[in-house]
Amino acid sequence: MQDDMQSGFNARQSAAKRANAPERIRRGGPAAAKNPERLERGVLQNHLGYFVRRLQVWVFKDFIHTLASIGLRPAQYSVLVIIEANPGRSQAAIGRSLNIERARLTRLLHQLERRNWIARRPATANSRSHALFLTGEGKKMMPRIKALAAQHEARLAEFVGASRHRQLLGLLSNFG
Amino acid sequence: MQDDMQSGFNARQSAAKRANAPERIRRGGPAAAKNPERLERGVLQNHLGYFVRRLQVWVFKDFIHTLASIGLRPAQYSVLVIIEANPGRSQAAIGRSLNIERARLTRLLHQLERRNWIARRPATANSRSHALFLTGEGKKMMPRIKALAAQHEARLAEFVGASRHRQLLGLLSNFG
DNA sequence: TATTGTTATACTCTATAACTATA
């Protein structure tokens, strides 16, 4: 889990590579030694996780790049979206829903609170927990944030192909 | 990009949750307020990256757990597989192929070298680069490593469903 | 006792920059 499956493919690099490599050897079994650019993938070819990781790395890089003007990262984005869709819920509920560690969520919420996009209020039912809300400023930001996220999604659809994008979303969203 | 899209779903948690939750409300529009366990996902529902990230986190957790007896992580695994399939290639070539940073690959290879699974030899053509090989010990380990990785892959197929696993692998492996 | 939120720590990964030695 260090880099390979991690690093996956980089938007710029893979684009550049495709553009530069003028269809060299491509086919011909273990031609690795003959083609300095294309290595054999071996059994990685059979690992769904390998491809998922590569795609996920591309997605994060593009997302971060696309929302760089706002300085919002994927996890922060997902927390804002969940709070917007479920105002008043506790940190514990948000964390469970997004599979974010309590400790990590605490720090993440501090960041969003410092930017005055979310607020914690004492919960009525359980005085141990905090109810989470978007602030007025946070609500005002959401359209701009969502527009950029949609821009990223469009780029992703272009990257994988519209049909593949649709199929992947269908396969992944309707389970679990 | 911090936790949410990151954390995705956890093998143990999601399994436990599915087992524990006796089909509560499930349907009924924005039922968030009524069901303490199921929050609305909002526009995350439209983000392929959200689901890809969740699956990727599950994959890494299961992979790491499955290979814990060997103490091999995904990126290390992918490097071993690529070196085995392409013996004698340089760090630069391996790194480009797997999208691993030079600096990161250096440290990763040190770890594998310390375990005596790979060896660097001076390259013949270019004395700046190192040619990478599996050692005898490394070669002897590969069957055991691959068997565990295959075990992980089987668990992944079970997790997403055999049909979905096949479709995802087909969609993701034949592009880029 | 268990849960909620917080703080702290150690480790991994990521992204750079700087450096050397070769080309």
Place this chain on the structure above:
DNA sequence: TATAGTTATAGAGTATAACAATA
């Protein structure tokens, strides 16, 4: 000047543990 490899650093993310307040 560019490439191959190394070292170092700062910033995220992950996984724990420990703690206070509340249930």
